[in-house]
Amino acid sequence: MSQLLRVQNFTVSSDGYGAGEGQSLERPFGHADPMTLMAWAVATASFPNRTRPGGSRGLDDYFTRDFAHGIGAEIMGRNKFSPHRGPWEDLEWQGWWGEDPPFHTPVFVMTHHVRPSFTLSDTTFHFVDADPATVLEKARAAAGGADVRLGGGATVIRQFLDADLVDTLHVAVAPVELGAGSRLWTSPDELLDRFHHEVVPSPSGVTHHLFWRR
């Protein structure tokens, strides 16, 4: 079984934006309200950041439940890791996720400004200035035979799509318009030349789009 590169639980607005404009420390999704985008996932029993018991176990839970299943590494863009731009001025920033990030694997952060690796709980962050194919090679080597998650944001996912390196995508489309920001697509139809596509509406109001290579 080969090691797949998988996009999972990546949520965009009805007009295709994964985050809004104006990301900052206070607003990691810019002008977008992350709860509006992520409410479908937060409500599930298997949401990775859930701290209390309870939560739904319907369709949406099959997607959050699968988040870490068979995954040995994650690749993310710098803007998922941090609101800062340019050279690092504050190496004390260790991501948004506190002392126990929800990845539990090596994470490769793509950035032109590298910095030393560090470990929080069982997640180690590495910083790589390289093209998508090279970063994927590093992530696969670190994944111990398991698949690699492509964590976003939208810009990074598009880079890997342009390089034809993505094997499967699960994108949840939330019923909200953003109008501007970091855009994954104008329409999911853009991917149909290379991927099978299923559209699965959820009772929660999001629509799950599933893609896998033709």
Next chain:
Amino acid sequence: MSQLLRVQNFTVSSDGYGAGEGQSLERPFGHADPMTLMAWAVATASFPNRTRPGGSRGLDDYFTRDFAHGIGAEIMGRNKFSPHRGPWEDLEWQGWWGEDPPFHTPVFVMTHHVRPSFTLSDTTFHFVDADPATVLEKARAAAGGADVRLGGGATVIRQFLDADLVDTLHVAVAPVELGAGSRLWTSPDELLDRFHHEVVPSPSGVTHHLFWRR
């Protein structure tokens, strides 16, 4: 996190039968054609018995992919294990699944006719003459903290539902009528007093019914 009892990928006809009448060595599902019932699962990349690469990675694959995820033991009825009835006449029968059964955990077979445990690859079959609560206790103890799968058939699932021991059910309803056999329900509405319920049609033609405790 408590250990759930989960029904997964259990497939019934549109009129609620998990298997037809007249089970035999040649016809494990009686007059029902197992391929008609199970085609949705067999087509997926993650079908546990898949031997060749390929297969779909859409909605149905999320269900087959979840089959073993977080599961530490299975409980099944004797008629899932064997076409024989009454006292064992042939202890050489070791199930339908060959040398490498797809369970990879302890399996507890409910039967009034116990026989010695045996192991095939990493699956060990135990035979238990006891009520559902007692069998579940044994399975939980063997599951190493993980969940327990309730594998069917329909009669066994109904026994555990009657004893209010089931936490979640995933039932796939296939577009075929059987008219007779081993019946799970007349209608899924029978479970609504105790369970949340979501109905998710799949592009493959089956309809997934998801239940979790209220």
